[in-house]
Amino acid sequence: MxxxxxxxxxxxxxxSVAIAExxxxxxxxARNALKFRQSLFQLIRSNMGDLxxxxxxxxxxxxxxxxxxxxxLEQLSLMIADYLATDTREHxxxxxxxxxxxxxxxxxxxxxxxxxxAAQRLQAVAKAGDESQFRSAIGGVGKSxxxxxxxxxxx
Amino acid sequence: MxxxxxxxxxxxxxxSVAIAExxxxxxxxARNALKFRQSLFQLIRSNMGDLxxxxxxxxxxxxxxxxxxxxxLEQLSLMIADYLATDTREHxxxxxxxxxxxxxxxxxxxxxxxxxxAAQRLQAVAKAGDESQFRSAIGGVGKSxxxxxxxxxxx
Numbered sequence: 126m127x128x129x130x131x132x133x134x135x136x137x138x139x140x141s142v143a144i145a146e147x148x149x150x151x152x153x154x155a156r157n158a159l160k161f162r163q164s165l166f167q168l169i170r171s172n173m174g175d176l177x178x179x180x181x182x183x184x185x186x187x188x189x190x191x192x193x194x195x196x197x198l199e200q201l202s203l204m205i206a207d208y209l210a211t212d213t214r215e216h217x218x219x220x221x222x223x224x225x226x227x228x229x230x231x232x233x234x235x236x237x238x239x240x241x242x243a244a245q246r247l248q249a250v251a252k253a254g255d256e257s258q259f260r261s262a263i264g265g266v267g268k269s270x271x272x273x274x275x276x277x278x279x280x
Numbered sequence: 281m282x283x284x285x286x287x288x289x290x291x292x293x294x295x296s297v298a299i300a301e302x303x304x305x306x307x308x309x310a311r312n313a314l315k316f317r318q319s320l321f322q323l324i325r326s327n328m329g330d331l332x333x334x335x336x337x338x339x340x341x342x343x344x345x346x347x348x349x350x351x352x353l354e355q356l357s358l359m360i361a362d363y364l365a366t367d368t369r370e371h372x373x374x375x376x377x378x379x380x381x382x383x384x385x386x387x388x389x390x391x392x393x394x395x396x397x398a399a400q401r402l403q404a405v406a407k408a409g410d411e412s413q414f415r416s417a418i419g420g421v422g423k424s425x426x427x428x429x430x431x432x433x434x435x
Contacts, residue, residue, distance in 0.1 A: 164322035171316040171363075200355045208326075 146230065148212045158211035159218050165208045169201050169240075173267070176247075180263040188251040191259065195247035198266060202240040209233070221279040236273035243269040301385065303367045313366035314373050320363045324356045324395075328422070331402075335418040343406040346414065350402035353421060357395040364388070376434040391428035398424040 149155035172194040178184040179191070212227040213220070226233050243265040250262040274280070304310035327349040333339040334346070367382040368375070381388050398420040405417040429435070 161322060161326040164319035164326070167316060167319035168323060168359075171319070197355075197359065200352075204323075204352065 146210045146212060146227070148214075149216055152216045154211065155213040155216035155218060158208075158213055159220055162208040162222070165201060165204055169198060169270075172198050172201070173270070176263045176266065180260050180267070186256055186259045188254055188259075191251035191263070192248050195244045195251060195266075198244035199241055199248065202237055202244055205237045205240075206234060223277050223279055226277050233273075233277060236269070236277065239269040239272055240266070301365045301367060301382070303369075304371055307371045309366065310368040310371035310373060313363075313368055314375055314377075317363040317377070320356060320359055324353060324425075327353050327356070328425070331418045331421065335415050335422070341411055341414045343409055343414075346406035346418070347403050350399045350406060350421075353399035354396055354403065357392055357399055360392045360395075361389060378432050378434055381432050388428075388432060391424070391432065394424040394427055395421070 149158055175184060175187070175190055176194055179186050209222070209226055213222070214224050214227055243262075247262045247266055250258045304313055330339060330342070330345055331349055334341050364377070364381055368377070369379050369382055398417075402417045402421055405413045
């Protein structure tokens with residue numbers, strides 16, 4: 126058990142996710158926050174491919190996939206605030222995250238909430254099984270992505 | 281709406297996560313699967329830092345963080361099978377994932393289940409608030425990480 130805890134600690138100081146908003150104390154901490162938040166957005170993105178293909182008609186609608194991806198998108202959306210809590214503005218990073226994220230936290234949180242809501246709607250629509258609603262529910266998720274990117278992400 | 285769906289599609293073909301186990305059809309697909317699975321494990325890792333520090337006594341126990349991280353670890357553990365479903369053995373990738381992942385799926389799934397179970401126990405213990413159980417519950421999560429890495433991850 127001691128060995129395992131030592132193993133966990135070996136990456137612990139670099140691998141904490143901040144809970145409350147705080148400035149990165151070092152470039153190392155900033156880079157670490159960058160890596161984790163990029164991983165989170167990659168994971169969010171990984172849920173969008175099939176959904177986009179369904180909305181476009183490239184793949185047939187699959188309610189089970191819609192529901193599962195909707196659940197994962199909801200879960201991941203609820204992590205965003207914590208993963209962006211480390212304010213990295215003072216460090217030179219290769220990042221698409223705009224300073225506005227830390228300048229306009231209320232606005233940023235609204236955009237996060239929009240994704241949570243859209244992901245919940247996607248699950249509800251998938252469960253209900255009314256195919257006429259599928260495309261708009263998927264579009265709602267994409268719209269919430271774009272709504273945030275337009276303001277808080279460099280293109 | 282059309283524009284948004286087009287935007288989603290622009291990264292859709294590269295960003296699908298396979299549902300059932302299947303060989304990567306191209307090196308592009310393999311690299312994409314690699315990126316997503318690495319993101320998933322980074323996110324899992326990001327939940328371990330504070331827990332390791334608590335178990336070691338470097339940080340005080342915080343039941344709320346234990347419960348939240350336990351929940352996230354459980355959610356993320358339930359994504360692992362899908363994110364490793366794309367068999368990338370035939371492609372040259374810089375990866376720590378050993379071929380055994382696709383050679384011994386039942387064994388791999390048992391290791392995943394061990395993380396799910398340990399993450400559930402961590403949440404239960406944190407909710408119950410019996411501090412005497414905290415260290416072993418955290419250790420149980422670390423043990424499940426190590427148990428899988430020992431078999432399925434190159435060191």
